[in-house]
Amino acid sequence: MLKKEIIYRNPLVKLGYEQEDILLNGGLGAVMAHAGVGKTALLVQVALNMMIREESVLHVSLQDAVSKVDLWYHEMFHNIAASFTEAEIQEYWDKIQPYRLIMTFRVESFSVPTLEERMTDLLQQNIFKPHTVIIDGLRFDQAGRGQLVLLKELAQKYAMRVWFTVHIHRHEPPAENGLPVSFLHVVDLFDVIVQLDAKGDEVYIKALKGQSSDARQHSLLLDPATMLIQEGK
Amino acid sequence: MQMNDVKIRNIGISAHIDSGKTTLTERILFYTKRIHAIHDVKGKDGVGATMDSMELEKERGITIASAATYCKWNDYEINIIDTPGHVDFTIEVERSLRVLDGAVLVLCAVGGVQSQSITVDLQMKRYKVPCIAFINKCDRSGANPFRVIDQLRSKLGHNALAMQIPIGLETNLEGVVDLVGMQALYFDGDNGEIIRTEEIPPELLAEAKSRREELIDAASMFSDELTEAILEGTEITPDMIYAAVRKGTLKREITPVYMGSAYKNKAVQPMLDGVNYLLPCPSEVENVALDMENNEEPVVLENDPDKPIVALAFKLEDGKYGQLTYIRVYQGTVSKGSTIINVRSGKKVKIGRVVRMHADQMEEVEELKSGYIGALFGVECSSGDTFVSAGINLTMTSMYVPKPVISLAISPRDNKSQMAMSKALNRFSKEDPTFKTYVDQETNETIIEGMGELHLDIYVERMRREYGADVETGNPRVAYRETITQRADFNYTHKKQTGGAGQFGRIAGYIEPVADSEFIFDNQIVGGAIPTQYIPACEKGFRQSMEKGPKLEFPITGVRVVINDGSSHPVDSSDMAFQAAARGAFREAYLRAKPVVHEPIMKVVVETPPEFQGAVMGLLNQRRGMIVGSQDEGTMCVVESQVPLAEMFGFSTVLRSSTQGKAQFTMEFAQYRLVPQSIAEKIALEVAQNKKTAA
Numbered sequence: 003m004l005k006k007e008i009i010y011r012n013p014l015v016k017l018g019y020e021q022e023d024i025l026l027n028g029g030l031g032a033v034m035a036h037a038g039v040g041k042t043a044l045l046v047q048v049a050l051n052m053m054i055r056e057e058s059v060l061h062v063s064l065q066d067a068v069s070k071v072d073l074w075y076h077e078m079f080h081n082i083a084a085s086f087t088e089a090e091i092q093e094y095w096d097k098i099q100p101y102r103l104i105m106t107f108r109v110e111s112f113s114v115p116t117l118e119e120r121m122t123d124l125l126q127q128n129i130f131k132p133h134t135v136i137i138d139g140l141r142f143d144q145a146g147r148g149q150l151v152l153l154k155e156l157a158q159k160y161a162m163r164v165w166f167t168v169h170i171h172r173h174e175p176p177a178e179n180g181l182p183v184s185f186l187h188v189v190d191l192f193d194v195i196v197q198l199d200a201k202g203d204e205v206y207i208k209a210l211k212g213q214s215s216d217a218r219q220h221s222l223l224l225d226p227a228t229m230l231i232q233e234g235k
Numbered sequence: 236m237q238m239n240d241v242k243i244r245n246i247g248i249s250a251h252i253d254s255g256k257t258t259l260t261e262r263i264l265f266y267t268k269r270i271h272a273i274h275d276v277k278g279k280d281g282v283g284a285t286m287d288s289m290e291l292e293k294e295r296g297i298t299i300a301s302a303a304t305y306c307k308w309n310d311y312e313i314n315i316i317d318t319p320g321h322v323d324f325t326i327e328v329e330r331s332l333r334v335l336d337g338a339v340l341v342l343c344a345v346g347g348v349q350s351q352s353i354t355v356d357l358q359m360k361r362y363k364v365p366c367i368a369f370i371n372k373c374d375r376s377g378a379n380p381f382r383v384i385d386q387l388r389s390k391l392g393h394n395a396l397a398m399q400i401p402i403g404l405e406t407n408l409e410g411v412v413d414l415v416g417m418q419a420l421y422f423d424g425d426n427g428e429i430i431r432t433e434e435i436p437p438e439l440l441a442e443a444k445s446r447r448e449e450l451i452d453a454a455s456m457f458s459d460e461l462t463e464a465i466l467e468g469t470e471i472t473p474d475m476i477y478a479a480v481r482k483g484t485l486k487r488e489i490t491p492v493y494m495g496s497a498y499k500n501k502a503v504q505p506m507l508d509g510v511n512y513l514l515p516c517p518s519e520v521e522n523v524a525l526d527m528e529n530n531e532e533p534v535v536l537e538n539d540p541d542k543p544i545v546a547l548a549f550k551l552e553d554g555k556y557g558q559l560t561y562i563r564v565y566q567g568t569v570s571k572g573s574t575i576i577n578v579r580s581g582k583k584v585k586i587g588r589v590v591r592m593h594a595d596q597m598e599e600v601e602e603l604k605s606g607y608i609g610a611l612f613g614v615e616c617s618s619g620d621t622f623v624s625a626g627i628n629l630t631m632t633s634m635y636v637p638k639p640v641i642s643l644a645i646s647p648r649d650n651k652s653q654m655a656m657s658k659a660l661n662r663f664s665k666e667d668p669t670f671k672t673y674v675d676q677e678t679n680e681t682i683i684e685g686m687g688e689l690h691l692d693i694y695v696e697r698m699r700r701e702y703g704a705d706v707e708t709g710n711p712r713v714a715y716r717e718t719i720t721q722r723a724d725f726n727y728t729h730k731k732q733t734g735g736a737g738q739f740g741r742i743a744g745y746i747e748p749v750a751d752s753e754f755i756f757d758n759q760i761v762g763g764a765i766p767t768q769y770i771p772a773c774e775k776g777f778r779q780s781m782e783k784g785p786k787l788e789f790p791i792t793g794v795r796v797v798i799n800d801g802s803s804h805p806v807d808s809s810d811m812a813f814q815a816a817a818r819g820a821f822r823e824a825y826l827r828a829k830p831v832v833h834e835p836i837m838k839v840v841v842e843t844p845p846e847f848q849g850a851v852m853g854l855l856n857q858r859r860g861m862i863v864g865s866q867d868e869g870t871m872c873v874v875e876s877q878v879p880l881a882e883m884f885g886f887s888t889v890l891r892s893s894t895q896g897k898a899q900f901t902m903e904f905a906q907y908r909l910v911p912q913s914i915a916e917k918i919a920l921e922v923a924q925n926k927k928t929a930a
Contacts, residue, residue: 061864067390068864068875069353089750096908104864111867120865123849129856 014048016222016233017196017209022055023134024048024212025165028158030150030191031212034168034182035198040205041167043229044198045136046078048165052134053101060132062117063106064139071104071138081228103130109141114152121160135164142168143184150188180210198224207231240518240538243606244313244510245563247335247364249355255371256341259497260304260315266428266504267306267313303550303561303592303608311511314608332359333631334549334563334608337514338366339506344378344494347868348386349842349901356391365484367491367513368393369506373401374408374496377870384492386868393490396450396480398509399502400443401494402436411495411502412439414447415473420505427500453489454479477512484513517606522565524621524629527578534629540568540604543624544575547631548616551666560614561592562603565631567624569611570602575622578630584622588612617665639671639684640835640880640904643691644709645698646680655704656681663694670694684714687902688884713881714835715918716907717784718793719828722747726800727823729816737807740765740816742773744798746824754781755795765801765813772810773798776817785822787832787922796821832915835880838905841890843898845872850893858882859914877905881914 014024025031033041049059063071076095083091105120124130135157157164170182177183181195189195194212198205205224225232248256305314316335332338338359342352359366368387370380380401387395399411402419410421412435419436423429435443451471455462458479464471483489493509495502518538524545525531536545544567552559562569569575571589576582590597591609603609616622621630647653660672660683671684685691688711698704726743742765749755756774765773774796781791801816839860843851845867851874852862860878883902890898910918 068866068873069390072863087750092906093750099863100861103862105867106864107867108869111869120848123852127849127853127856129852129862 014196014207014209014231017207017213019194019209019213022051023057023163024194025134025163026193027161027163028154029163029193030154030157031163031165031194031196032168032185032192033165033196033198034170034185035205036170036172036200039198039200040224040229041169041198042074042138043078043224044196044207044231045138045165045167046074047082047231049102049134049136050075050079050082050098053098056098056101057133058101058103058131060121060130060135061102061104062112062135062137063104064109064112064137064141066106066138068104068106071106075102078229081230084228103132109139112140114149114156118156121156125160132160132162135162136166137164138167140166142166142182142188143171145188147187147191150191154191240606241516242311242511243516244311244514245316245334245336245517245606245608246313246510246514247316247332247338249332249338249340249359249366255343255497259339259341259369259371259503262427262497262500262503263308263313263315263507264304264306265426266507267308303610305591305608308507309511313507313510316608332362332364334547335362335364336517336520337510338364339510340366340368340490342368342370342383342387343375344370344373344380344383345375346842346871347383348390349873353390356393360487363487365487365515367484367493367506367509368395370492370494371497373404373494374406374499374501376405378404378408380404380492380494382869387490387492394453394483394488395490395492396453397446398450398480398491398493399495399505400439400446402439408496408499408501411493411505412443413505414443414450415476417443417447420502422501422504427503430504450480451476454483457482457486457489481513485515485519522631524565524631527628527630536566536629538605539566542566542605543627544569544622545627545629545631546575546603546622548614548618548620548622551616551618551662557612558614559590559592560611560616561608562611562622563608564603564605566605568602568604569609569622574625576625577616578621578623578628579617580620582615583625584614584616586611586614618668638714639669639686640714640837641687641691642682642684642712642714643695644675644678644680644682644712645695645706646709648705648707652703652705655702656698656706659694659698659702659704663697680709686904711884713879715787715789715910716833717787717789717791717830718833719746719748719791719825719830721829723824723828725820725824727816727820728802729812729819731812732804732807737804738809738812738815739804739807740769740809740812741802742798742813742816742820743800744796744820746821746828747795747797748828749793749795752795753792754778757795757797759797759799760801761799764803765798766803766808769803769808769810769813770798772813773801773817775810776814777821779814780818780821780825784830785825786830787919789832791825791830792833832910832918833907834910834914836877836905836908837880837883837902839876839878839883839886839900839902841874841876841898841900842868842871843874843894844870847894847898848872848874851890851898854886854889854893858886859911878902879908879910880904 033044035041049061052059061071079095080091083094153164168185174182174184177186181189192211195210197208197210199208203226205226207222207224222231222233248260303314303316305312342348370383372378373380384395384397387393398414400414401411402409410419412419417435419433421431421433423431451461451465454476455465458475461471461475461479464475480489480491484491491509491513493502493506495506497503522536523533524536526534544564546562546564546569548560548562550561569586569589571586574583574585577584588599589601589603589609589611590599600609623629647656663670664672669686673682675682683691683694685694691711695706695708698706722745724745728741729738731738756777758770777796781794784791839855841851848865855862855874855876855878858878859882860876863875863877866873890900
């Protein structure tokens with residue numbers, strides 16, 4: 003019952019993407035927004051959706067400790083399953099938690115070879131095989147194209163989908179196509195781009211790339227209280 | 236005795252195992268002239284540090300039981316509780332935090348904020364203990380106090396502020412720059428007892444200025460006077476800075492950070508100044524007791540020596556002086572010859588001798604005033620008992636006591652050991668609420684229960700050494716639990732009417748799983764199908780059944796019993812008959828309710844150099860562990876996982892051999908979780924085998 007409800011709430015499909023995974027094997031996706039708007043919250047919801055569908059998610063954070071990332075998942079899952087009892091939530095959480103593994107790196111020590119080495123440790127010992135990877139906190143203004151190309155290759159090699167958070171700086175004027183300038187050098191590597199846009203008290207979610215041209219794009223919002231996605235008016 | 240409450244500090248020294256807190260305490264005692272020679276933990280001289288008074292602690296190089304002591308530093312009286320650093324002894328840490336007003340959080344300059352520091356920090360938060368931090372081992376290779384400050388901020392969420400910067404690091408550590416007084420401090424003499432004050436070395440001046448600015452900026456949030464001085468550009472005095480930092484510290488919104496090396500005798504004294512200047516005195520801390528006569532309404536205690544006595548026994552020790560009860564006096568004055576009442580038992584106790592303890596030596600005093608920590612002789616009580624004056628009925632808030640997760644059968648080898656063992660068990664269970672003991676009715680074995688393998692190990696060792704009890708131990712046993720997963724109906728008649736006094740009782744209803752509670756009994760009988768006087772007997776019968784599952788014999792939890800029908804006999808029905816009927820009904824329904832076994836899952840955190848991360852994850856995975864995450868910490872990497880306790884026996888040996896001894900781990904209880912089917916079958920087999928052996 004809980005499972006159905008969470009799948010039902012899976013949000014991004016409504017932005018006009020055709021399949022539940024949004025990304026194909028080897029695909030890269032980006033969620034871009036200013037600081038504090040809800041990039042991590044959105045990707046944690048995407049991850050929870052995968053976990054509920056029993057697909058493994060590797061959450062790589064370059065900014066937060068494991069406990070903080072874990073807290074994000076707990077909070078979001080509690081919000082999603084708010085109508086259930088604490089014990090039911092706990093039971094369900096115990097069931098889906100093995101589908102998630104958190105890895106945190108310091109920004110300065112993160113590199114694609116290190117990530118691959120850690121992943122190989124997991125794969126070789128049959129501990130964890132990620133279906134989707136979330137990379138939260140990569141500095142696109144500092145990461146060269148080379149690093150993103152390597153990540154794309156890694157995604158293809160292991161048949162994974164990789165989602166990134168992209169921080170848009172407030173002082174940075176956007177390029178003509180509306181994308182942040184610091185992102186332009188790698189934009190072609192991405193299959194899907196979603197933007198969070200804060201207007202007044204509301205945060206709108208827009209698909210910028212990868213959505214089907216035929217599908218109707220719903221207006222989606224992030225509820226500022228729960229950070230859950232809801233349909234706009 | 237010092238009367239001025241403003242100059243009393245009750246502090247604890249808490250930290251991760253091996254971060255050097257006992258060494259630090261040893262230096263504090265030396266500088267405050269409580270001891271006249273320094274002995275190191277695991278010292279070559281074989282004496283051991285003063286605070287590690289138990290023989291076993293000296294041998295293992297760890298602190299087990301917190302020893303209490305007091306000392307004087309610049310007219311301030313400081314009561315210190317040295318606390319154990321291993322998670323297995325957390326109850327000791329919790330108890331000491333309960334009675335303390337402030338704490339020094341010791342961190343290793345190399346290891347930084349480790350998992351145990353996080354546990355200790357959580358405990359400090361629970362008891363709202365303000366703290367200052369001391370980053371120790373700055374002389375070690377790889378020391379980086381500012382990385383530790385960053386970790387204090389990022390991992391523990393502290394607003395950590397450096398009060399000093401080091402002059403040199405690792406082997407070049409010479410002293411510290413005091414950012415408040417803006418001077419360089421060096422520590423001369425054989426034991427660093429001579430403090431030499433000099434100008435700040437020019438190469439450190441710029442950094443010192445910028446760090447001082449950070450300090451003042453953060454402190455100004457708590458002082459208008461300081462903010463004004465900053466805005467008007469007038470002189471900022473050390474007193475202004477200390478007053479502001481103190482305010483923030485007492486609110487737990489600032490954690491002032493001192494640094495040095497206790498082992499190399501560097502910069503311990505400024506940290507003691509920090510204790511005096513920045514940690515609270517007893518009257519600045521609000522202590523709340525519960526009024527037993529007024530529905531446990533909280534009552535704020537006044538730190539007034541003339542008020543009626545309220546004191547908490549927070550530790551018992553059975554040492555060479557007989558039984559010693561450590562107490563903290565919250566209100567009133569406990570004096571020699573006076574009479575106090577133990578709130579739990581209601582017994583009057585006449586106080587014989589009152590002492591202040593300095594590790595295992597003592598000093599007799601006439602009285603202990605409110606705010607003080609000391610010890611009483613010859614008082615019969617348990618740890619956690621509250622003592623009051625006649626006429627009041629207050630109890631200090633009960634301490635959180637976790638349930639034991641592991642048990643062990645022990646048996647004495649001879650008669651002499653039997654006596655010694657029971658004496659020891661009696662003492663240990665009084666001293667430590669997480670340590671429990673009972674006799675298994677079926678096997679007649681004595682079972683001890685505790686919080687981990689090491690916890691029980693230490694007690695067995697103590698039994699041997701301190702009480703001369705030669706005991707044999709069985710294999711550790713995990714505290715499994717059973718529960719049901721679906722509803723099952725019952726309709727059971729207990730009938731024995733074949734001569735003599737008859738027995739008759741019929742109970743019908745159902746059992747179903749309930750998640751939030753251990754046991755619920757719901758009586759839905761209408762029309763007197765079971766007479767009201769037999770309902771408690773029915774409940775009793777069901778409760779008895781919960782103690783041991785019919786199949787695997789583990790305690791059952793999470794069951795709601797509903798009775799909605801039944802019948803009785805005017806002559807043959809009795810309490811006994813309905814109890815038996817309830818037990819029969821439960822047995823009948825239980826197996827149809829699809830029982831499952833739950834096992835304790837431990838949070839296991841391993842700190843390892845990154846090159847062994849894969850191996851560590853493999854080890855945890857082999858033990859049915861679920862890896863929650865791995866955290867890159869530069870020189871170390873932390874792997875967090877959840878592993879069934881049943882799989883953790885002997886883990887420390889395997890971990891050591893797989894990581895060249897470079898990894899360490901901590902383990903604490905996390906939750907109960909369903910045992911996978913294959914393992915449940917194995918457990919069932921084991922239980923059956925044990926039964927056979929016992930028979």
